[in-house]
Each structure stands twice: as structure tokens, then as C-alpha cells.
Amino acid sequence: MSVKPLRPLLLDRLLVDLRRTFWIFDWDGTLIDLAPTPDSIQVPPETIDHLEILRRHCAGRVAIVSGRALKDLESRIPLPQLSLVGNHGAQWRVNGQYGVKKLGQAEADELKEATAILSRLSQKYPGSELENKEWTLSFHVRNVDPKKHQSVREAVYHGIRQFLHLQIRPAKSCWEIRPLSAPSKGDAVKHLAGDALTPVIFGDDATDEDMFLTAPAHAITVIVGPRRPTQARFSLSSPKALRDILRELAGHASQLGE
Ligand SMILES: [Mg+2]
Incomplete structure (x- = not known):
């Protein structure tokens, strides 16, 4: 299956449908540039602001789904109301409620x-x-x-x-x-996004393919960066390209009012 660039679709459709979407972002290599070590990533403050604007506009339907530990995500993303899923789905803070899958x-x-x-x-x-x-x-x-x-x-x-x-x-x-019993990011997508909404899912790596595979047929799945083959339907060149789109979405949401 060929992967199409996201941008034309985004402008025509996503902005119109903003309120009916559920936004799911992987973190490292997707929204944030990879760094030499996991600790040395740079998180642009404006990206945090844009996530918060999008969250408010979408009534909370925005989540970060990452392989990092939940605590680590919380320390880097100072948005107490944003939904965060860590350890590929084993730990979460969703709508302010904490949860963890127990280890045997x-x-x-x-x-x-x-x-x-x-x-x-x-x-x-x-x-x-x-x-x-x-x-x-x-x-x-x-x-x-x-x-x-x-x-x-x-x-x-x-x-x-x-x-x-x-x-x-x-x-x-x-x-x-x-x-072996660990949940995947795909399990996280199933829990987060109900069938009635359009999930828009961004990822860059092998474990993100679980999200693309699990997503319902109407979902918009986007691979960020060069990984191929992929189960995603659309592509973006880099985390910077995604942050630019997030800025546009936040600007659009601000214009519409909350
Ligand atoms: Mg990643």
C-alpha cells in the first residue's frame, strides 16, 4: 500500500473536523527530535503550548502514547490535564485518572x-x-x-x-x-479512541506500527520520517514538519475559539 503525504488532506479535511478527532502522538522521533541519549531531547516550549490549545479545543481528546515511563513523560510535558500513556500502554494518566497494568x-x-x-x-x-x-x-x-x-x-x-x-x-x-503479557501501543489506541471518533495517529517506529494496525479503517495514520514499509496511510517528513502542523492546528483552534 502506498503512503501519501499528509499535508493536502490535512488542510482540506482535518481542520474542518477538528472537534470530531482524537489526536494520538508518539513522542520521541515523532513530535520531538531524537537526541544522542533519551535524556538529552529538547522540547520546544511552544509545542507544549500548542498541545494544550489543541487539548482544550478537542475537549481533552489528545494523548501522548510513548515507550517512556509515565513519570518521565510527566516531567517533560508540564500539562496536568493532557492524557499520557507510558511504557507502550502499561501505565497511563487519562482524564486525570492514573492506572498501571500489574506485572506478574x-x-x-x-x-x-x-x-x-x-x-x-x-x-x-x-x-x-x-x-x-x-x-x-x-x-x-x-x-x-x-x-x-x-x-x-x-x-x-x-x-x-x-x-x-x-x-x-x-x-x-x-x-x-x-x-510477554505487556500491552502494546495498539491496545492504548483501542482504549483511548472510541469508534465514533476519527483517530489521528502519528508515530515513527516499529512499536507505533501496532497503533497503525489496530486503528479503525477510518483512522488517519501518519508515519513521521523515513520508516518503510509501514501500515500508516499518510506520511510526514520529520518531527519538525509535525510540529509545524501542530502550530497550524493550534492557530486554527484559537481562531475558532474554545
Ligand atoms: Mg518514537
Whole structure:
């Protein structure tokens, strides 16, 4: 299936339908530019303002759905009323209500052991970084010499293979390690957006494909950046292109009044 640029559709249709949409954004690499480490991302203050304007205009139907821990998202997005979903759907704050999917004991034990193994690997491979998100782990290799990627990959897979309750998913310059029973971002989309609304979903990475696949047929799904093939119907070139669109949406919403 070919992917079409979003822009012509946006101007003709989305602005008209703003009040009937549910907006779902992945964070890193989608709305915010990737940085050398997860901690060093830059969040433009105006993007936060635009998210808040859109949220008010859409009666709260705006959410960030990310692989980051919920606490981490809350510290970077100072909008107490915005819905946030962390750990690919395992933790959430939706309409002010907090929730978390409980980990089974076997999964919790294995995650702990996997953390110890991966943390030793991160010391062995310069530039690698283990991000411990409690529910899931990310092993980042963005700053590892590309010639070493294959051997790091083998070491990570070898280290995790013994665990019966964990899975590995490759993502952009990292591997996500999570419980087999972990929800996906697609589960988050199902919970957030009712059938009556048009979900508009933006993502850039492998785990965002779960959202594109789960979305109802009438949803507007948008891949941000170069990832292909994709299940998304539309494309945008970069996080900056998405932030520009968010600015337009916020401007349009402000003109309409709240
Ligand atoms: Mg992303």
C-alpha cells in the first residue's frame, strides 16, 4: 500500500473536523527530535503550548502514547490535564485518572534479572545505555560504533533468550525488552479512541506500527520520517514538519475559539 503525504488532506479535511478527532502522538522521533541519549531531547516550549490549545479545543481528546515511563513523560510535558500513556500502554494518566497494568511475579523476577545482565552489557559496550522503565527496558545503541552493532545485538539476544516471560522488540537504535503479557501501543489506541471518533495517529517506529494496525479503517495514520514499509496511510517528513502542523492546528483552534 502506498503512503501519501499528509499535508493536502490535512488542510482540506482535518481542520474542518477538528472537534470530531482524537489526536494520538508518539513522542520521541515523532513530535520531538531524537537526541544522542533519551535524556538529552529538547522540547520546544511552544509545542507544549500548542498541545494544550489543541487539548482544550478537542475537549481533552489528545494523548501522548510513548515507550517512556509515565513519570518521565510527566516531567517533560508540564500539562496536568493532557492524557499520557507510558511504557507502550502499561501505565497511563487519562482524564486525570492514573492506572498501571500489574506485572506478574515471574515477569517481575525475570525483568530484574534481565536488568542486571543488560547493565553489565552496557558497561562492556562503550556508548550503549540501558534505560530502565520499570515495566520495560530499552537497550540503546545510538552512540555505539556501528561496526559493533551486530555483536551487541547478539549479546543482547543471547542474554535475554533464557527468559520465558520476556520478549525483545527491535526499535530505532535500540531493543525493547518487555514482558510477554505487556500491552502494546495498539491496545492504548483501542482504549483511548472510541469508534465514533476519527483517530489521528502519528508515530515513527516499529512499536507505533501496532497503533497503525489496530486503528479503525477510518483512522488517519501518519508515519513521521523515513520508516518503510509501514501500515500508516499518510506520511510526514520529520518531527519538525509535525510540529509545524501542530502550530497550524493550534492557530486554527484559537481562531475558532474554545
Ligand atoms: Mg518514537
